[in-house]
Amino acid sequence: MSIKSIDPRITRENLSEEPDQNPIKELNHWQTYEVFHQTKKGDHHIHVGSLHAPNAEMALILAKEQYARRYECVNIWVVKSANIFSSDYDDEDIFETTPEKMYREAGGYKVMEKINKYKKERKGV
C-alpha cells in the first residue's frame, strides 16, 4: 500500500507505507561550511550558522537563502568548518582570570580624580 496524504504531492510519490530500512549513505562529498554575514559595510562579519555544500561557490549560493533572506545583509563569508582551528573545551579554564587584577580592567584606571582636579583648576582661571 502507498501512503495517502492530504498533501497531493506526497500521494503522487507512491511512497510505501513500510519505511525504508536501509540506512542513509554518508554524504561523503559534502562538507560543512560556516557562514558569516555583515549587516553594514565596514561592520564585523558575524557568525550566523553552518550549512552543507559541495564547494565554496555552492555554499555561498545556499548561504544567501539560509541566513540572509530575512535580515539586512550586504556581504557573506563562507569558510570550511574544517579550516577553523579552535581551542579545546577541556582548556576552557584558560579563560578564567583571577579577580584581583583590577589594573587590567578599564575601571582600574583612576583618572576621575585627575580630571576633577583639572576642571577645578580651569574654573579658577
Next chain:
Amino acid sequence: MNGIKDFTEIQTEAAKNLLYRLADDQLILGHRNSEWTGLGPILEEDIAFSSMAQDKLGHSQALYQLLHNMGEKDPDTIAFTRKVNEYKCCHLVEYPIGEYDFSLMRHFLFDMSEAIRFNMLSSSSFEPLAKIAKKFKGELKYHTMHAVTWINQLSTGSGESPDRIQKSLDVCFPLALGIFEPSEYEETLISEKIFFGEKALQEKWLEAVIPVLKNAGLKIPDIENITAAYGGREGIHTEYLKPLIDEMTEVYKIDTGAEW
C-alpha cells in the same frame, strides 16, 4: 513616460496582454517550484528553491495588482477564477516538476529570460511597469546566480550527472523558446516603447544562455531545426495546466474569503 491614464485603447490592451503573460508565467512556475517544498534534494536547496518560488508569487502579485489598477479584477480573483484557456502562460512553466534536473534546467532557462526581460522593462515608457521591473532586479540576479552555479556544478559532476543535465536541456529547450511566442500586440508594444519585443528578448537570451551552457560543457541544441512550443500565449495549453489550476484553486473554491 506614460502612466495608465495616458494610454489609448490599443495601448492599454497591449500593455494588459503583456502583463497577463508575465504574471501568469510567474504564478504558474512559482506554484510548480513550490511543489518541491519539503521534498527538495537537500535541506539547504529545499529552502533556497522554495524561497525563490515565493519570490515568483510575489512578482505575479505585483503584476496582477498593476492589472487591477488598470481596471481588471483584484489579484486573487484574476489568479484563481479564470478558465484554463484564459491563462496566457507559456508551456515551459506548465510541465510537472519531474526530476530535479528538469526543474533546475527550467529554472535556469526561464529565470535567465526573466532577468533580461525585466532589465529591458526597467526602461519601459510605461512608468508603473518600469518601477516594478526595477524592484525585481536583485531577486532575479540571485535566481540566475543560483541557477548558473547549479548548472555548472551538475554538468561537471561525476556519474550520470552531466548526461541528465544534457537530457533536461534537450527537453527544455523547445519549451523555453515558447517563452518568446510573439503576441498580436508586438508592434504596438515596440513602437510605444512599452517593451522591446519578444524577438529582441530571445536574441539577448540566446546570447546569455549559450555561453553558460558551452562553458558547462553541454551540447547546444540545433536551434534552427527546433519547433518552439507556441500556443500558451493564445490560451492553448498543455494537458498539465488544468490539474495544476484545480489543485492551486482548491482552497479558494471551498472558501473564497479564507485567510491564510
